[in-house]
Amino acid sequence: MKKILVIDDDKDVRLLLDRFLKRQDYIVSTASSGKEGLAMLSEDVPDLILTDFKLGDINGGDLLKKVKEKHANLPVIIITGYSDIKVAINVMKNGAFDYVTKPLFPEEILNTIKKALASVDGDSDEGSEAKEPAVESEIPAKTPAKKKKRKTGNIFGTSQASKNLLNQIGLVAPTDFSVIIYGESGAGKEAVAREIHNKSGRSGKAFVAMDCGAISSELAGSELFGHEKGSFTGAITQKIGHFELANGGTLFLDEVVNLSYDVQVSLLRVVQERKLKRIGGNNEISIDVRIIVASNERLLAAAKKGKFREDLYYRFNEFEISVPALRHRDKDIMMFAEYMLDGVNEELNKDIAGFDREVVEVFKTYPWHGNIRELKNVVRRAALLCQSDEIKVDNLPYELVNHNHIHFADSENELEEARQATAPAAGQSTGEIMADLIKPTHHSRMPQDxxxxxxxxxxxxxxxxxxxxxxxxxxxxxxxxxxxxxxxxxxxxxxx
CATH class of the missing domain: 1.10.10.60 (Homeodomain-like)
Known part of the structure; x- marks a missing residue:
């Protein structure tokens, strides 16, 4: 079994990576600082190091140099929250095998680790390439025998809004139409794109996703179209772009409105001609890719403001789908929550059966402005805090339980009054606060007059x-x- 050293000053990240990698049959050790990691390295050399770039006592670049001084062939993968080309270039120059950006996606990390270990073993010639995006978003972990097997893939609710959404997906999926998906942040636009791909004739090919809002304008061109070795400072290897990786399949561009004007020009040319040149390259490469884009801003409105090319909008606008907000799919909330709880049970190795009645009441009345992503975060946090076989109101964030007093205050003064009015008394639990908030507003008996x-x-x-x-x-x-x-x-x- 291969040994991996995880170095991160965030306790939660260490815990989650430790559990996830152990489920993938790796031997994992963790360190909370660069100093601790180097000390552990001097005692036992792992097969791979996975380290955050920004540590409390040292940055990942300096840590990388110290590692390479004594262990030149030890692969190091950098975790960075910076979408800055300088960070990427520096860590690659200093000998990092690759880098992954936050937010972390399990499949992306696992693919990068496998490539890094294979490059050392000599089993793969992919070790010198830069990272490639995840093809799937979920890793079905090994399920303990005592638990029911978890369903994987995307789920859609049974509300009328969800049925209408599925009808639209079923209509456009078999075609090769380009699709624009609109929806609030966290509403599940990528899940819709994946469902279109899965129900299309391209389902056996790659689905490649790119978050245009998380990549700098300098990197976006390279990520989309690839580059040749030596095409710019720091291009020490050839890179295959997202278009080539998705050839024959589907390319999903999330928050496409964030692409710079220059990249939009290049993108328009590729969409029109179905051919591309890697940055610094001369050869034209033919591509067959279905393009699905997503935005929380109407692209035509963005075009009128000069933020998005109007001709590119018309190229993409062969079919539109609007994903309804979670608050407009209230009948689906608990279905999503239970599905997410199954996943968190596997992730945290827990066996939580479900949600307390009061939690269900909170979930159904909360407006979920962060949509499905917010619901997932709440479920994960509550499961982590839960010490029983059922998630209780005490496990929920205080702001969630008291949202009608706090989140919808009409002014700062009213907000402060709400905070003071709903602040827990000494010794009062969140559950007791909730009991006060949901107590009947009138007698349950029949009115007397x-x-x-x-x-x-x-x-x-x-x-x-x-x-x-x-x-x-x-x-x-x-x-x-x-x-x-x-x-x-x-x-x-x-x-x-």
Whole structure:
């Protein structure tokens, strides 16, 4: 079994990499600083080092030099949160095998590690190439016998909005149309792109994704089209670009509006001619790639502002799909949450059965402005904190439980008042706070007279209106045709 040394000053990253790599049958040791990592290296030399670029006591570049002084052939992979060409060039110049950028994707890390180890063993000639993107986003981990086998791949809900979305996917997938996918950040645009690919005639070929918002303009051209050795300072090897990697398959460009004007010009030429030249190269390479792009901004509007080429927009705009926000798919929330919990159970080696009733209530009423990505982060965090067989309200972030008091305050003063009003008393748990927040606003018994029934009806109307406007009290007052002061008085009166 191969040994990997992980060096990162982030405890959570160390923990997750340790568990993930052990599931892939590697022997893993971890260090929380560069000094500790070098000390461990002097005692036992691993087969590979995976280190963060920005450590508390030393940067990854300096650490790399120290490693290479004594172990020239030891492959080192750098984790960096910087999409800066200088970082990439420097670490490659100093002898790094490759680099991976944050956010981390399991398949990308695993592919890079395998290539690095194979280059040392002499089993592959790919070791000298720069990184290539992930072809799939999930790694089905080994499932313990006591747990049910987890479903992998993309899931879609059963709400009407999800059914409409699947109908559109089913309509365009068998064609070779270019597709523009619109949707809020975190709504699942890449999942839609993958589903289009999986249901197309190209499903047996590569699906290559590129986040245009996470790559600098200097690197974007190289990532898309590749480059030849020596074509620019730091180009010490030939690089195959995303278009070539996706040949015969699908190329997904997320947040395409972030590409620089120069790259858009080159991209238009490739889309029109279906041929490309690597940077610094002379040979034309024919490509057969289906292009799917995504944006949270309307591309035509961006074109009118001069941010995006209008002719490129018309090239892409053969079919449009809009991914609905999670708050408009409320019937799907728990299906997504349970699917995510299955994955986190594998990741953290836990066996959490599900969600407490109060958690379900919070999930269904929270507006999820971060959409599916936010839901996934909440589930992962809650599972990490959970010490029982069910996720409780105490495991949720305080802001999530109290969102209607905090997240939708109409002013800074109101925000501070909400914080103070909902701050936990000494010894009061989040669960007790939640119990107060969701307690009935009226008696469950039948009203005794017409006046009491009218009060209950008014309270219900106020609650329903507040939910419909995401607890924006100014909007609620306008909808109810009363002033804000009156609304506040009624909220207080009915103890909403």
């Amino acid at each position: 017409l006046k009491e029934a009218a009060k209950e009806a008014e309270a219900e109307l106020i609650i329903r209106t507040l939910k419909e406007v995401n607890f924006n009290k100014s909007k609620a007052a306008r909808v109810l045709k009363i002033d804000r002061k009156t609304l506040y008085n009624k909220i207080k009166y009915y103890n909403l």
